[in-house]
Amino acid sequence: xxxxxxxxxxxxxxxxxxxxxxxxxxxxxxxxxxxxxxxxxxxxxxxxxxxxxxxxxxxxxxxxxxxxxxx
Numbered sequence: 001x002x003x004x005x006x007x008x009x010x011x012x013x014x015x016x017x018x019x020x021x022x023x024x025x026x027x028x029x030x031x032x033x034x035x036x037x038x039x040x041x042x043x044x045x046x047x048x049x050x051x052x053x054x055x056x057x058x059x060x061x062x063x064x065x066x067x068x069x070x071x
Contacts, residue, residue, distance in 0.1 A: 026054040 007013035029039045045051050
């Protein structure tokens with residue numbers, strides 16, 4: 001369903017899946033300051049390590065030295 005909807009709006013359907021929504025939720029919730037345990041209750045993740053992997057990936061773009069350089 002996600003692939004079909006992406007294709008309908010002109011996006012590459014191959015770049016999206018149901019997992020995309022789950023990963024996006026984890027990233028957005030973490031950026032909003034939600035605690036990991038609360039995110040896990042929503043997503044069904046069983047290990048905090050997996051949730052932290054998503055959060056670390058998201059922080060690569062928002063918490064880096066480049067920002068201080070104004071690039």
